[in-house]
Amino acid sequence: MTEPLFVIPLWADLTAVALGGVQGALFASGFRGQRRLDMLGVAIIGIVMGMGGGLIRDLLLGVAPSTLQSNWYLLTATAAALVGMLLAGLFARLNNVIVGLDALVIGLFGAFGTSKALVLGLPVVPAIFVGVCAAVGGGILRDIIMGLPVAIMHVSSLYGVAALAGCAVLAALDAFGVDLVLAAIIGVVVTTTIRILAVVFDVSLPEQRMLYRRKVAVETAAIPIVRPSAEPEA
Amino acid sequence: MTEPLFVIPLWADLTAVALGGVQGALFASGFRGQRRLDMLGVAIIGIVMGMGGGLIRDLLLGVAPSTLQSNWYLLTATAAALVGMLLAGLFARLNNVIVGLDALVIGLFGAFGTSKALVLGLPVVPAIFVGVCAAVGGGILRDIIMGLPVAIMHVSSLYGVAALAGCAVLAALDAFGVDLVLAAIIGVVVTTTIRILAVVFDVSLPEQRMLYRRKVAVETAAIPIVRPSAEPEA
Amino acid sequence: MTEPLFVIPLWADLTAVALGGVQGALFASGFRGQRRLDMLGVAIIGIVMGMGGGLIRDLLLGVAPSTLQSNWYLLTATAAALVGMLLAGLFARLNNVIVGLDALVIGLFGAFGTSKALVLGLPVVPAIFVGVCAAVGGGILRDIIMGLPVAIMHVSSLYGVAALAGCAVLAALDAFGVDLVLAAIIGVVVTTTIRILAVVFDVSLPEQRMLYRRKVAVETAAIPIVRPSAEPEA
Numbered sequence: 001m002t003e004p005l006f007v008i009p010l011w012a013d014l015t016a017v018a019l020g021g022v023q024g025a026l027f028a029s030g031f032r033g034q035r036r037l038d039m040l041g042v043a044i045i046g047i048v049m050g051m052g053g054g055l056i057r058d059l060l061l062g063v064a065p066s067t068l069q070s071n072w073y074l075l076t077a078t079a080a081a082l083v084g085m086l087l088a089g090l091f092a093r094l095n096n097v098i099v100g101l102d103a104l105v106i107g108l109f110g111a112f113g114t115s116k117a118l119v120l121g122l123p124v125v126p127a128i129f130v131g132v133c134a135a136v137g138g139g140i141l142r143d144i145i146m147g148l149p150v151a152i153m154h155v156s157s158l159y160g161v162a163a164l165a166g167c168a169v170l171a172a173l174d175a176f177g178v179d180l181v182l183a184a185i186i187g188v189v190v191t192t193t194i195r196i197l198a199v200v201f202d203v204s205l206p207e208q209r210m211l212y213r214r215k216v217a218v219e220t221a222a223i224p225i226v227r228p229s230a231e232p233e234a
Numbered sequence: 235m236t237e238p239l240f241v242i243p244l245w246a247d248l249t250a251v252a253l254g255g256v257q258g259a260l261f262a263s264g265f266r267g268q269r270r271l272d273m274l275g276v277a278i279i280g281i282v283m284g285m286g287g288g289l290i291r292d293l294l295l296g297v298a299p300s301t302l303q304s305n306w307y308l309l310t311a312t313a314a315a316l317v318g319m320l321l322a323g324l325f326a327r328l329n330n331v332i333v334g335l336d337a338l339v340i341g342l343f344g345a346f347g348t349s350k351a352l353v354l355g356l357p358v359v360p361a362i363f364v365g366v367c368a369a370v371g372g373g374i375l376r377d378i379i380m381g382l383p384v385a386i387m388h389v390s391s392l393y394g395v396a397a398l399a400g401c402a403v404l405a406a407l408d409a410f411g412v413d414l415v416l417a418a419i420i421g422v423v424v425t426t427t428i429r430i431l432a433v434v435f436d437v438s439l440p441e442q443r444m445l446y447r448r449k450v451a452v453e454t455a456a457i458p459i460v461r462p463s464a465e466p467e468a
Numbered sequence: 469m470t471e472p473l474f475v476i477p478l479w480a481d482l483t484a485v486a487l488g489g490v491q492g493a494l495f496a497s498g499f500r501g502q503r504r505l506d507m508l509g510v511a512i513i514g515i516v517m518g519m520g521g522g523l524i525r526d527l528l529l530g531v532a533p534s535t536l537q538s539n540w541y542l543l544t545a546t547a548a549a550l551v552g553m554l555l556a557g558l559f560a561r562l563n564n565v566i567v568g569l570d571a572l573v574i575g576l577f578g579a580f581g582t583s584k585a586l587v588l589g590l591p592v593v594p595a596i597f598v599g600v601c602a603a604v605g606g607g608i609l610r611d612i613i614m615g616l617p618v619a620i621m622h623v624s625s626l627y628g629v630a631a632l633a634g635c636a637v638l639a640a641l642d643a644f645g646v647d648l649v650l651a652a653i654i655g656v657v658v659t660t661t662i663r664i665l666a667v668v669f670d671v672s673l674p675e676q677r678m679l680y681r682r683k684v685a686v687e688t689a690a691i692p693i694v695r696p697s698a699e700p701e702a
Contacts, residue, residue, distance in 0.1 A: 037387055040394050040395060041386070041387045044386070044394070045387075055294070059293060059527060060523070060533060060536060061536075062526070062532025063296065063532075064296025065294060068294060068364065069356070069357070069360070070360075071357045071358065071359040074359045074363050075359060124539065125539040125543060126536035126539065126542060129536065140613065144612055145384050149615050150613050150615065152508075152512070153505055153509045153513075153613055271621055274620075278621065279621075289528070292530070297530060301594075302528060302590060303591070303594070304591060304594075305591045305592065307594075308593045308594060378612055379612075379618050379621055380618075
């Protein structure tokens with residue numbers, strides 16, 4: 001359970017935690033109606049988004065969670081969640097900021113997950129898998145805890161593919177002897193770029209079958225991710 | 235994975251498991267309609283509430299789950315779930331008992347979680363975090379498995395804050411050199427008292443923003459935590 | 469984290485992973501309307517069903533997940549998920565295949581879970597528990613991620629009892645000195661047979677109380693497991 005050789009410096013790890021915490025709190029602050037959260041709930045989502053990726057990574061790797069070996073991770077995630085709440089109060093529409101932060105966070109967690117797995121000696125396929133789980137795991141936990149449809153499972157904008165591509169590029173570069181830090185930076189850039197471009201150009205994966213196409217488009221649009229609070233009950 | 239120095243005696247640990255099992259089965263027996271459970275389902279919820287806190291604690295600590303190193307934990311949780319089913323059949327309205335047991339259970343799991351984390355050498359902030367996760371984790375698992383809104387996330391009665399306060403008091407007393415057993419007992423009392431007072435006086439955390447206040451009050455009341463079975467469909 | 473004595477050969481483990489992957493993808497491909505998944509979503513469910521049981525088993529045992537120590541598990545699960553998608557496109561009604569595969573998969577994961585727990589020295593009751601969790605855990609994860617009611621919790625066809633019986637028979641045979649491989653084979657047969665017979669004869673557990681019987685029957689039938697896509701919104 002000692003990891004003397006692990007390459008991610010604390011400041012980089014804490015940056016990912018902080019960005020995840022801000023993003024989570026911004027996301028959670030946006031809910032109204034039945035899904036509205038109190039301050040503790042917003043803080044929990046911030047902490048889940050800041051710490052979840054690292055926890056899932058270390059559970060999969062079978063090592064004691066490194067985010068719990070120091071006071072700094074939780075203090076950073078909590079402070080970031082508070083900052084996220086304040087920012088949510090200052091700005092009316094933060095959708096672009098949330099999407100951009102989200103893209104960067106999945107890039108960072110994916111790269112750190114795959115790097116750590118490679119350093120611990122995992123084969124390349126599981127190392128990519130651990131990175132993808134670390135990247136998208138926080139968001140899955142968030143959606144489950146908030147009772148939302150799990151975003152990555154529904155016809156969406158290449159969310160998981162972006163993480164997969166970045167982690168695969170990282171692992172491939174590492175296999176060809178590229179320095180791991182450089183490989184990780186390239187991996188972050190790949191994931192973040194794909195994710196942002198997917199949102200900008202509204203790209204989706206093909207559905208597994210092309211039947212009922214028109215009907216699905218209507219129904220997908222009808223998924224009530226956030227119920228408008230002005231909606232009449234009856 | 236040996237923990238020779240750990241201070242929680244088996245009888246105390248099993249008491250928490252038993253109370254959690256009874257509480258879980260009482261809670262699960264109360265459901266009607268679509269969420270109604272068969273006997274196995276009620277037993278599963280009892281086991282989840284009796285064992286979940288300890289499992290989450292040990293996963294976060296990176297040690298093999300101590301509740302699976304002996305036959306007694308599962309036998310106790312299962313027997314307690316059966317007792318809970320019988321009690322639910324004997325009494326018509328058990329709400330006070332469920333709330334009281336719940337307060338005691340989160341106090342015990344929180345104190346055991348933080349104590350074990352401190353004994354294993356974790357810093358104080360993660361040690362408190364592990365205690366809070368152990369205290370509320372069983373309930374989160376229960377709500378997710380039953381398809382309910384996760385209770386701790388919604389405008390509620392200081393559920394998580396009670397656990398946080400008890401675990402923080404425990405860690406602070408330990409830092410000032412107080413005997414860990416005494417500190418744990420005080421932590422249990424703090425958590426249980428806050429949780430019961432919060433229910434009695436119906437205290438809530440402030441919401442993160444005060445807009446739409448009247449509308450939210452109406453909508454929150456409309457969350458169908460338990461659907462009355464006599465409700466007409468149309 | 470080395471397990472030199474563990475008896476499950478790689479081909480058997482990979483067979484379970486492959487069958488789980490095919491079954492998961494068949495199951496996930498069947499959804500329409502709001503729950504419809506894109507190709508990545510179907511692949512994720514296939515991987516969850518192929519790998520979930522083994523991951524849960526190893527988390528409970530406190531060992532590094534063996535499914536991540538080799539490239540073969542993920543490659544097998546992914547290929548199996550693709551095969552499942554193709555099969556779902558070829559056949560119109562696969563319900564019998566899905567039920568049969570499911571029965572075999574829970575038998576295999578249950579037997580492997582209990583075997584590994586016994587080999588690692590766990591007492592008999594937790595060893596059975598680990599097997600049951602490994603058997604049903606993949607399905608619970610699948611239901612949670614897809615936003616479905618957790619199948620094992622609702623008045624259903626002896627799903628968990630089948631796993632429990634097979635794992636208990638395995639552990640009992642092992643306790644009486646029967647060779648573990650033979651015991652595991654018998655355990656798989658017991659679980660698979662009970663599960664298939666339960667579906668064929670539509671057996672259920674008794675509900676925990678017999679009141680409201682007629683109403684429950686109506687309401688249970690009304691759970692919209694799969695919403696018909698032709699349903700009008702208004």
